[in-house]
Amino acid sequence: MAVRLGLTNVASLGPRKALLPVRLPSLLSVPAPDRYPSHHRHFYTSLSSTISPLQLVRDFSQSQITMSASASDLSPISTYAKELAAAKKAASLAARLCQMVQAEILQSDVQSKADKSPVTVADYGSQAIVSFVLDMELSSGPFSMVAEEDSEDLRKDSSKEILSRITELVNDTLSTDPSFCNVILSEEGILSAIDKGTSEGGSSGRHWVLDPIDGTKGFLRGDQYAIALALLDEGKVVLGVLACPNLPLASIQNTTQNVGESGCLFSAIVGNGAWMQSLDEGSSPTKIQVTSTDDPVDASFFESFEAAHSLHDLTSNIAKKLGVKAPPVRIDSQAKYGALARGDGAIYLRFPHKGYREKIWDHAAGYIVVTEAGGVVTDAAGNDLDFSKGRYLDLDTGIMATNKKLMPSLLVAVQDSIKEQQQSASLL
Ligand code: AMP
Numbered sequence: 001m002a003v004r005l006g007l008t009n010v011a012s013l014g015p016r017k018a019l020l021p022v023r024l025p026s027l028l029s030v031p032a033p034d035r036y037p038s039h040h041r042h043f044y045t046s047l048s049s050t051i052s053p054l055q056l057v058r059d060f061s062q063s064q065i066t067m068s069a070s071a072s073d074l075s076p077i078s079t080y081a082k083e084l085a086a087a088k089k090a091a092s093l094a095a096r097l098c099q100m101v102q103a104e105i106l107q108s109d110v111q112s113k114a115d116k117s118p119v120t121v122a123d124y125g126s127q128a129i130v131s132f133v134l135d136m137e138l139s140s141g142p143f144s145m146v147a148e149e150d151s152e153d154l155r156k157d158s159s160k161e162i163l164s165r166i167t168e169l170v171n172d173t174l175s176t177d178p179s180f181c182n183v184i185l186s187e188e189g190i191l192s193a194i195d196k197g198t199s200e201g202g203s204s205g206r207h208w209v210l211d212p213i214d215g216t217k218g219f220l221r222g223d224q225y226a227i228a229l230a231l232l233d234e235g236k237v238v239l240g241v242l243a244c245p246n247l248p249l250a251s252i253q254n255t256t257q258n259v260g261e262s263g264c265l266f267s268a269i270v271g272n273g274a275w276m277q278s279l280d281e282g283s284s285p286t287k288i289q290v291t292s293t294d295d296p297v298d299a300s301f302f303e304s305f306e307a308a309h310s311l312h313d314l315t316s317n318i319a320k321k322l323g324v325k326a327p328p329v330r331i332d333s334q335a336k337y338g339a340l341a342r343g344d345g346a347i348y349l350r351f352p353h354k355g356y357r358e359k360i361w362d363h364a365a366g367y368i369v370v371t372e373a374g375g376v377v378t379d380a381a382g383n384d385l386d387f388s389k390g391r392y393l394d395l396d397t398g399i400m401a402t403n404k405k406l407m408p409s410l411l412v413a414v415q416d417s418i419k420e421q422q423q424s425a426s427l428l
């Protein structure tokens with residue numbers, strides 16, 4: 001029997017997740033129009049008259065490209081502190097938009113549940129918000145983002161209604177933040193923000209990596225999902241933020257039901273550890289660590305809720321070989337990485353069906369949260385994950401994560417199980 005973790009009804013959303021917007025902590029103290037360079041202030045006025053797409057924001061950027069190079073001798077925390085604040089703000093606002101849409105889905109009748117357009121609205125809306133907020137908050141250098149969505153389908157005549165709904169939702173969400181309460185994005189501004197995510201990434205320069213809703217199946221079911229945002233610098237993940245609106249703040253170890261408040265924001269900067277705080281206003285981060293267990297008997301493991309995303313037979317065999325006694329905890333999205341990073345479980349196993357190519361946005365944020373919490377994330381051969389190859393991760397067979405003590409025996413169990421699986425396949 002596997003353990004399933006998720007929301008079961010709208011009532012469990014609690015007061016913070018009601019449809020009314022809740023104010024997020026303001027990370028900046030000066031009123032909005034004065035905080036941005038004069039060029040950004042121009043964007044504000046242009047936006048108010050709804051003529052301007054995002055291009056206006058960026059045409060000053062070339063003059064400021066030197067900033068990241070001159071910052072390279074600073075410590076990691078001071079190098080990326082501004083980026084982290086912007087990423088937290090972007091992911092928290094996107095989470096708010098997603099929460100509003102998920103609450104609507106859960107309240108809708110059975111017939112409209114079959115309609116997948118709410119998830120489309122939330123996906124595009126989340127990407128537009130993250131792109132816009134990062135662009136507004138960070139004025140240093142060219143902006144590159146590798147993200148799941150682009151605006152091609154949204155530009156079709158058949159998508160007019162959806163685009164209008166996304167625009168309304170994005171503007172409503174932005175208006176809940178004091179920094180953006182004067183902003184009104186036009187439909188073209190939304191499309192333009194979404195298309196900032198079409199970068200190919202790679203091994204040089206900085207690239208943001210975004211999954212606007214990781215775990216859309218869980219999102220639709222009312223279960224776990226995450227807004228996953230990371231920053232690559234010269235091909236390495238240097239910063240990550242995971243907003244998990246439905247993940248309980250308390251440990252989910254040995255629980256089959258949601259307990260207490262939910263809504264977690266995980267964050268990490270390379271060399272500065274991993275942190276977790278509530279998505280609520282005014283929360284402060286606390287440092288988190290992976291479990292220190294070295295005995296597989298005490299270990300429990302996470303895997304995808306969806307059998308189509310990971311081979312449950314193979315993972316069950318791996319767990320058996322390792323001596324794991326507890327049933328798998330099946331949850332959607334990179335919330336698994338967050339839960340692992342704070343020690344709710346000891347192992348994460350992900351073995352997709354043959355031929356599936358993993359995308360960097362499905363792992364970048366989770367990877368740095370786990371590694372900064374003292375864990376290890378590798379492919380099935382024990383290699384580190386390489387995020388520098390573009391939009392895909394080219395890796396051997398699957399992904400696993402655990403603490404440093406358990407990794408050697410996990411690697412043996414994984415390789416033995418894969419060998420057995422290959423041998424039985426060759427006998428067929
Ligand atoms: P999870 O919720 O951990 O099962 O993973 C969710 C992510 O799996 C989604 O964001 C998709 O990008 C990705 N995904 C989609 N199809 C597959 C597949 N066939 N195998 C593995 N992962 C997939």
Ligand code: MG
Binds near residue numbers: 211213214215
């Ligand atoms: Mg995803």
